[in-house]
Amino acid sequence: MSENESRVALITGAGRGIGRAIAERLAEDGLDIIVADVPDAQANIDDVVRAVEARGRRAVGVTGDVADPEDVARIITEGTGALGDLNVFIANAGIAQVDEILDVKPDDLDRIIDVNIKGVYYCYQAAARQFIAQGTGGKIIAAASIVAFRPFPVLASYSATKWAVRGLTQAAAMEFAKHKITVNAYAPGVVGTAMWDLIDERLTERDGKPRGSALQAQVDNILAGRVSEPSDVAKLVSYLSGPDSDHMTGQTVLIDGGINFS
Template sequence: MPKTTSRSILVTGAARGIGRAIALRLAEDGHDVVINDIPANMAAAEAVAAEIRSLGRRSGTAIADVSDPEEVRAMVAETVAALGRLDGLVANAGIAHIQGLLDLDIADWDKVMNVNLRGVFLCYQAAARQMVAQGGGGKIIGAASIVAYRPFALLGPYSASKWGVRGLTQAAAMEWAKYGITVNAYCPGIVGTNMWDLIDEKLGAEEGLAKGEALRKYAGSIMLGRVSEPEDVAKYVSYLASDDSDYMTGQSVMIDGGIQFS
């Protein structure tokens, strides 16, 4: 376990998948964690918060659409009310849309960008403002992706949004270093989550492949020989939230098992 000071941390999109794994790992590390998600996922979010409390840490939930600035501000305020302060943010919430660019509707482009890039910006900004008001210091961590380095076909908006998160993370790190705030991102590869199940289904339909075959096609070049689990990503986020990463900022690191691209 990384050396760490106990922190009060907000994790967005944490009702399931990678966000859930991150929230539970942070609680195991000794942090108090507020779970954010949208209303449709709040029963699952409450279950994650209850699991965290069973580990002896403080937890609660905050409903918010991360693309709405007022809801994001309220979410941060709710976190501070529940935990006393905000020492860390994991801007994990994200969505994907699988479609060729020639047929892409602007509404679908906007939906992905609003959650994946605008949402990360709003969460970064609101968290940083709170941290500065507290006297500075803090850990801001964002969800990028392997596609921030190498886009996938049929994932144009998702790829563009994650490239944006990578650039935003570097810019925020440069601006907020003077406040003692570090800003880094994690870039998962192919992960065993509902989102990748959907990607497999849609890519398979486009390429005439049976269910599971598209995922196996892309996973075949993973050096470690397996698709990652959400816990693999959570281990790296655990490091970013710990004292051991205090001298690291502006980085977007891939956790992809060593995917080799042709």
């Protein structure tokens, strides 16, 4: 495949964790990568760009806040200006808040809604507009979560936003199908990332138990017998990004090692 024929994927929140794993996996699949994250993550962005290039693919780093629709549009413009037409948009960026409902402050609730709901909404809008302008169709993929199917305590705000992503994905699939755009989401379970370290910390503090015990309790409920790795999620996103999923749209797919069943 020549450089002019290569496929391009844009990944938000690509500087670390699941986003980085997705960028590296899609580079291995032969895609060029637009690595997007917040300005504070510039060092991480640069690392991921180098990791993609080390796999023989082109990469460009861009910064912005998905909660700002102008930033989202600019991220696409800058990324496609460097690498060419967009084929896959992965709305991976999101934040978690670990608080009981009674303790959630209005500003905190506003922020998680801005990033996890509005941010995904703006990404869906901007990606669809780009694909329509190109006349190419494309694939839109978002990060949901296991909590889009069954909420966790102290994650009510996060759970609500991920249920919203699941519903938005279904509605967007209905509206965008006429433009040859598919829309799907991936729903990770307990992944070995900083977010789950924070959840364990807050739950064990609340319950007066040793650090690590809350996470271990979750592991005990995983049929696969271990916490997920970011690479496990990236394998699913690889499928959703590729041609084998062309006949699939409107789905939110669990990748949790066997915790929930849908």
